[in-house]
Amino acid sequence: MEKYAVYVPRLIPKKENLAPGHRACIGCGEALALRQAFKAIGNNVIVVNATGCMEIFTSQLPLTSWRLPWIHTLFENAAAVASGIEAGYKAMRRKGVPLPENTKVVAIGGDGATSDIGLQAISGALERGHDFTYICFDNEAYMNTGIQRSSATPFGAVTTTSPAGKKSFGQFSWKKNMPEIAAAHNIPYVATATHGYPFDLMAKVKRAVNTPGPTYVHILAVCPTGWRSATDTVNRQSRLAVETGIFPLYEVIDGEYKMSLDLPRLRPVQDYLKGQGRFRHLSDDLIAQIQRRVKLEYKKLTEKAKDGTGRAKSKG
Amino acid sequence: MAKSDNELTWKDLEIGGIVVAPGSASQYESGTWRSQRPTYDFKKCIKCGICALFCPEGCIGPNEEGHFEANLFYCKGCGICARECWPRVITMVEEVE
Amino acid sequence: MTTRVGIEVSIALADAVKLANPDVVAAYPITPQTHIVEHLADLVANGELDAEYIPVESEHSAMSACLGSAAAGARTFTATASQGLALMNEVVYVAPAMRLPIVMAVANRALSSPLSIWCDHSDMMSVRDTGWVQIISENGQQAVDNTICAFRIAEDRRVLLPVMVHLDGFSLTHVIEPITFPAQEEVDKFLPRNNFPLPLDPDNPVAMGDFAPPFIFTEMKWAQEMALRDSKKVVLEVWDEFARTFGRAYHPVEKYHSDGAKVVLMTMGSVGETASVAIDEMRAEGQNVGQVRLRLWRPFPFEELRQALAGAEVIIVLDRAISFGGPGGPLASEVKAALYDQPDKPKIVSFVGALGGRDITVSGFKEIINQGIEIARTGSAREYEIYGVRE
Numbered sequence: 001m002e003k004y005a006v007y008v009p010r011l012i013p014k015k016e017n018l019a020p021g022h023r024a025c026i027g028c029g030e031a032l033a034l035r036q037a038f039k040a041i042g043n044n045v046i047v048v049n050a051t052g053c054m055e056i057f058t059s060q061l062p063l064t065s066w067r068l069p070w071i072h073t074l075f076e077n078a079a080a081v082a083s084g085i086e087a088g089y090k091a092m093r094r095k096g097v098p099l100p101e102n103t104k105v106v107a108i109g110g111d112g113a114t115s116d117i118g119l120q121a122i123s124g125a126l127e128r129g130h131d132f133t134y135i136c137f138d139n140e141a142y143m144n145t146g147i148q149r150s151s152a153t154p155f156g157a158v159t160t161t162s163p164a165g166k167k168s169f170g171q172f173s174w175k176k177n178m179p180e181i182a183a184a185h186n187i188p189y190v191a192t193a194t195h196g197y198p199f200d201l202m203a204k205v206k207r208a209v210n211t212p213g214p215t216y217v218h219i220l221a222v223c224p225t226g227w228r229s230a231t232d233t234v235n236r237q238s239r240l241a242v243e244t245g246i247f248p249l250y251e252v253i254d255g256e257y258k259m260s261l262d263l264p265r266l267r268p269v270q271d272y273l274k275g276q277g278r279f280r281h282l283s284d285d286l287i288a289q290i291q292r293r294v295k296l297e298y299k300k301l302t303e304k305a306k307d308g309t310g311r312a313k314s315k316g
Numbered sequence: 317m318a319k320s321d322n323e324l325t326w327k328d329l330e331i332g333g334i335v336v337a338p339g340s341a342s343q344y345e346s347g348t349w350r351s352q353r354p355t356y357d358f359k360k361c362i363k364c365g366i367c368a369l370f371c372p373e374g375c376i377g378p379n380e381e382g383h384f385e386a387n388l389f390y391c392k393g394c395g396i397c398a399r400e401c402w403p404r405v406i407t408m409v410e411e412v413e
Numbered sequence: 414m415t416t417r418v419g420i421e422v423s424i425a426l427a428d429a430v431k432l433a434n435p436d437v438v439a440a441y442p443i444t445p446q447t448h449i450v451e452h453l454a455d456l457v458a459n460g461e462l463d464a465e466y467i468p469v470e471s472e473h474s475a476m477s478a479c480l481g482s483a484a485a486g487a488r489t490f491t492a493t494a495s496q497g498l499a500l501m502n503e504v505v506y507v508a509p510a511m512r513l514p515i516v517m518a519v520a521n522r523a524l525s526s527p528l529s530i531w532c533d534h535s536d537m538m539s540v541r542d543t544g545w546v547q548i549i550s551e552n553g554q555q556a557v558d559n560t561i562c563a564f565r566i567a568e569d570r571r572v573l574l575p576v577m578v579h580l581d582g583f584s585l586t587h588v589i590e591p592i593t594f595p596a597q598e599e600v601d602k603f604l605p606r607n608n609f610p611l612p613l614d615p616d617n618p619v620a621m622g623d624f625a626p627p628f629i630f631t632e633m634k635w636a637q638e639m640a641l642r643d644s645k646k647v648v649l650e651v652w653d654e655f656a657r658t659f660g661r662a663y664h665p666v667e668k669y670h671s672d673g674a675k676v677v678l679m680t681m682g683s684v685g686e687t688a689s690v691a692i693d694e695m696r697a698e699g700q701n702v703g704q705v706r707l708r709l710w711r712p713f714p715f716e717e718l719r720q721a722l723a724g725a726e727v728i729i730v731l732d733r734a735i736s737f738g739g740p741g742g743p744l745a746s747e748v749k750a751a752l753y754d755q756p757d758k759p760k761i762v763s764f765v766g767a768l769g770g771r772d773i774t775v776s777g778f779k780e781i782i783n784q785g786i787e788i789a790r791t792g793s794a795r796e797y798e799i800y801g802v803r804e
Contacts, residue, residue, distance in 0.1 A: 009365035027394030072622035084481025124470030232395030
């Protein structure tokens with residue numbers, strides 16, 4: 001049985017830098033993704049956490065779930081605080097202060113902290129080229145405060161501030177494409193990942209953290225509480241998001257797009273939508289709209305990946 | 317003898333409320349939340365560790381025989397491990413009082 | 414080598430920061446602070462100052478970057494004014510609560526609306542309750558000296574609080590004054606290397622910024638208040654040592670002919686020097702007037718103020734900010750509160766003036782004092798007086 005004794009999951013570091021006993025919801029995809037990401041990051045890191053689920057469920061005074069140096073200040077400034085830490089370490093090292101070598105700075109935030117209120121700080125930090133990684137754990141709404149919509153909430157989804165009613169069908173806008181915004185800053189590495197594909201997630205986080213300069217990883221995190229789905233289906237939902245083309249897995253490496261999965265045919269979006277209560281009210285017409293849009297966006301993305309860049313293809 | 321939360325004075329706090337005990341929140345018994353628990357048929361278990369990889373709590377680890385088992389002090393009973401276990405070792409059953 | 418030069422105060426302040434050798438400067442330009450951050454950028458670009466200069470994309474990010482830098486254990490500086498200070502307001506509250514030593518120069522400028530780039534103290538008042546140590550400069554030399562002392566005060570293990578150095582926008586930042594700079598070696602001795610006790614470090618993981626449920630929030634805030642109150646003795650110690658080392662002595666409350674004066678004018682900031690000329694002229698004419706100038710705004714120097722004002726019968730307080738719909742002058746309100754329980758309460762008259770950069774001349778101050786004496790005698794239906802408005 002020796003040759004079966006070592007499976008890849010068992011090669012992952014055993015240390016839980018996020019201690020069990022945290023207060024995330026039952027079946028929280030974000031807690032899962034967070035745990036997986038930090039397996040890839042290791043111990044030589046400083047974590048900057050924006051206000052949100054991850055921060056709240058790990059940090060009630062006078063205790064902490066974190067076994068890493070960690071700082072939380074406000075909602076929209078994780079990237080700015082990370083810039084300060086990175087600069088501080090750089091200057092102190094130059095002046096001969098004894099500090100550990102090669103310490104990574106990782107800023108983490110939810111979709112609200114990233115694509116809404118924190119967008120400015122992220123844009124600034126990416127533009128200035130600080131050597132840090134920003135990881136967005138996207139559960140597609142302001143979940144910690146009670147499931148309010150964000151710019152990452154998908155079209156048609158029900159949230160408390162985009163409810164479905166006689167005059168509304170839920171979220172009225174399309175999900176803001178945060179990885180593209182990050183890529184537009186010409187940073188060396190951008191990736192999308194989700195916890196249903198843990199090895200892909202861990203490889204991408206590891207690559208992001210070890211790439212010099214600013215890097216961005218966007219992780220889809222299923223929230224059974226907010227999405228109204230069964231707690232044990234979080235990984236299934238996460239995989240369906242990828243297989244339907246709703247959340248494509250890809251990397252942008254020095255401007256070149258690379259798909260992580262070859263999907264010759266996309267599953268119908270209905271497969272994904274039907275498992276979640278937040279989409280239960282959708283009419284066939286709206287579902288068709290979503291299907292068309294997903295197909296279109298996916299095609300645009302794969303076109304970029306084909307010729308490797310985001311440049312418009314020349315005729316002839 | 318550690319003070320309970322309601323006994324802490326302002327002098328007991330570190331400056332700025334900085335917490336110097338890493339992982340100290342792991343004293344919290346999140347297992348009290350669950351309404352179902354994992355049960356195991358270890359004959360089928362191949363010790364792959366996939367369940368441990370997918371546990372949001374990080375509370376699954378190898379027992380003495382090397383089979384992966386959830387620590388019920390923390391297990392919230394989400395059922396993800398039962399879902400992901402491909403040899404179908406794990407069955408979720410209702411938690412009884 | 415100590416040098417004495419005629420120099421624009423903003424440049425001088427930046428040079429003082431250079432002497433302090435910060436590790437990180439994170440700043441966003443805003444009139445009238447621009448010359449400070451421009452000169453700092455120059456110094457870094459020329460290799461005269463070895464620091465990381467972060468040209469942040471807003472003041473909110475400037476103060477946030479300072480939080481990160483200070484939490485990492487680096488010596489940190491920023492500067493702002495008016496709208497910038499207002500924009501970073503929520504972050505300004507965070508810094509002292511997290512006990513992060515940061516030094517910030519504030520080039521006092523009026524808050525919009527309407528837009529005004531000129532000096533008043535409305536921006537200072539908007540951060541009055543945030544918990545920072547706040548020191549007010551009246552002239553360029555003080556701006557330089559306060560900046561050097563600020564790093565020492567902030568980083569002292571008994572304090573570990575951020576320090577704001579206020580200086581009037583344009584009236585100070587853009588004027589050329591004679592300033593004595595201490596030698597680099599002297600400043601190096603005066604300012605030991607920053608040594609934050611619990612920095613972010615993978616070798617010793619700590620968690621900063623946990624949330625506080627009701628059972629512990631009060632204790633957190635009280636700890637912060639105690640720290641700010643206790644910082645006063647360190648401020649006095651540092652000023653004392655500064656006086657012995659560099660020869661210039663500073664006190665929380667500066668008295669100018671106020672001992673024995675029956676009428677005392679109280680000012681903050683650069684108007685104080687103009688007012689002093691008025692005091693001189695009135696005294697030459699035989700009036701028993703004096704002046705008291707506030708240098709330490711927070712922690713408020715209750716003892717020193719009560720001692721300085723003991724024996725006065727009329728106190729006229731000039732504020733350069735309005736608390737709308739309320740008691741008018743914030744400084745006057747605080748003086749009234751400080752003296753309310755005194756056995757021989759003086760009459761306190763609150764004047765608001767010099768808003769948005771409008772100067773008060775020497776004769777203007779004489780008018781204010783004379784009007785103040787009159788109002789103290791007859792009383793007034795108004796909560797406070799506004800000086801110089803055209804009605």
